[in-house]
Amino acid sequence: MTGEAPSIGPPGGSMGLGAMTDRIGPDRVVGVPLGEITSLAYDSRHVEPGALFFAVPGEHTDGHLYVTDAVDAGARAVVVQQELPAPGAPQLVVANSRYALADAADLWFAEPSRHLATIGVTGTNGKTTVTSLCAQILASAGQRPGLLGTVNIQVGDELQENLARATTPEALELQELLARMVAVGNQTAVIETSSHGLALGRVRNCRYRAAVLTNLTHEHLEFHGTFEAYRDAKALLVDEAPLAILNRDDPSWAVLREHARDRVLSYGVHEEADVRASELRVRSDGSHLAVAAPGWSGTLDIPLPGSFNVENALAAFTFAVGWGIDPDLAAKTLATAHGVAGRMERVDLGQPFSVVIDYAHSPDAIEKMLRVLRPITAGRLIVLFGSAGERDLLKRPEMGRIAAELADLVVVTDEDPRGEDPEEINRQIADGARAASAKDDENLWVINDRRAAIAHAIGLAQPADTVLLAGKGHEHNMFVASGSVWWDEAEVARQELHAAGYPRTSDVTEDGARQESAP
CATH class of the missing domain: 3.90.190.20 (Mur ligase, C-terminal domain)
Structure with missing residues (x-):
């Protein structure tokens, strides 16, 4: 981590519309983008005077239908995907207003992921547990993690329930959370990352340092259309991160491996896995297994029931190895790890x-x-x-x-x-x-x-x-x-x-x- 930690939002609570326009890089501008903006919003009901409003197409409605409401509420300017007739405020016309929102939020909160080492965890099953286990290992290693998961959010040392139903929030809320983590001294952030969050650009500008993949099976085809499109959305995380932790036993392993841009560590029972499990003994209260990793061999005792938690723990352990954490410390942490509410x-x-x-x-x-x-x-x-x-x-x-x-x-x-x-x-x-x-x-x-x-x-x-x-x-x-x-x-x-x-x-x-x- 380098540089001074940013505050929450811009100094003085405002930013020049011109500077924001430069960051968004619209295809064209209708009107003159002058003055200061005092907030960002993608819901017209949350627009305050001086806001920059983003018209985002959604699952059930389209933000372009509410541009007039946003302007009436005092929006300084609006970001749209197509020019609208006489909205009464400057229009920044972009190809993708979700991407523009993510870029704007990143600038507004002073690029918080440049001050945090971010780890993304994705997959069909096990994301929440693996996110928690990775955070527990990072905490044991003194790397003070923040956490964003389906069940919990941790900022600083405070763990609270995630009351939102979305695994990955919209970019505005996500960047604010990262900025809060930076402000209270978190050094790392483990982010449970959904396929929706990846495909829709919610996690754009998270600058992931590591990607952890659990498994890929049939899910969310109502959104992605095909399994291949779903897999490709998950692969976006691997595309970005310089360290990829992949499940060698998963049928999508070979495809995901092709997306990795730098280091890859695989885990599983497969004989070619970099971190290989064997001698597995599953009990009703946990599991015991032998593990062979590069430069280390030993055992893992996991107090979480179910064979799927063996896979989850092995993913977290492999992340620790790839991240440079002492494997003995990671094994010790997993031996006393706690589970997640609503899981077994x-x-x-x-x-x-x-x-x-x-x-x-x-x-x-x-x-x-x-x-x-x-x-x-x-x-x-x-x-x-x-x-x-x-x-x-x-x-x-x-x-x-x-x-x-x-x-x-x-x-x-x-x-x-x-x-x-x-x-x-x-x-x-x-x-x-x-x-x-x-x-x-x-x-x-x-x-x-x-x-x-x-x-x-x-x-x-x-x-x-x-x-x-x-x-x-x-x-x-x-x-x-x-x-x-x-x-x-x-x-x-x-x-x-x-x-x-x-x-x-x-x-x-x-x-x-x-x-x-x-x-």
Whole structure:
């Protein structure tokens, strides 16, 4: 890191419109861009007098429809992708207003990523956990990381819940977060980076020093169109970073390797992996494995359950090796690492069966969770899940098929239906389950109301069973046709366990201590 740490925003809270115009580099300018701008905005409802407004095309609407509102609210100038008739303010006409927003935000916050070593973590599954593990290793190495993940945000030493539903925020919020990290002394920043964030340019100007790839499977095809386009979006991170950490066991390995511009370190069980795992022993409370890395060999003990967390830990360990952190220190950190809320999270009120909450919401993630839970479940495996509305339609029957083949009992329910018909979403999932021989009211139930579905799944459970509640994880809301409503999967599960009579009176000793039941 070089130079003095920047403050949050420009000195005095304003910047010349001419200087900002130079940075954005519009194709043409309509009107005369004079005066000072006092803020940046891409939502007309947040425009204040003196703002520079960016008309950004979105999924549901187009910012160009609100340029007049922005000017009426006092916008000094507007950034547009096509010239508009007489908006009443100078127009900066650009090819891509999202890219212009990212460039403007970078300048406005004094290019914070030049003062931080930024690490991007992307992939279909495991991003949030790997982001957390990398940050924990960096902290152990004294490199004071900031963190931006789906579940948490860390600025300085303060860890707070990420209340936004987007994994990667828009460029304006992202650059402000990076600037806040710099201002409080963070030296590194680990950024969970989504395919949307990459494809839409939200992470433009993050100046990544390292890219960590977990795995690539079927996801977000409603946005990208094809798996190849989805993979290419992920590869944008590899294109930029001088250090790429790639999964040698992933089918997309060879394609991603071609995108790497400098150093590559691979990980996996593949015999050609740079950091290779072997002698894997998976337990219900964690895993043990032997690892061979360049110049180092030893073992990793991981206190996170599930074979997929072996892959996550190996990715973080390989990052540490590539980053130059002592492998022994990285191994020691992973041995005491903590997990992430809503990932393999257990809800225990003393019931004689297990209730597990996980964010798994793709075919691959559902399959991995069921395969992890099967060998540690003495009884039946019950899975409850749904699929988000206005998202990838193709994955719905596939998730139904996987659930029917790998679980004993399947409960299909709502998961953020948004403006789609919940019954139609759930029918598509259930049809996939029926095609795999699931039978209604025998081992398949469709219950649209998620609370009622959870109550039903708990009612089905017998001693030694496992109930997997998949899809919502850590989230604290649900998107329905009318908007956002409260939801907390763990709290609802606790409430329904209480309603089912847990903890039982017989589960409590005379001194009031609860007796732990077997999983």
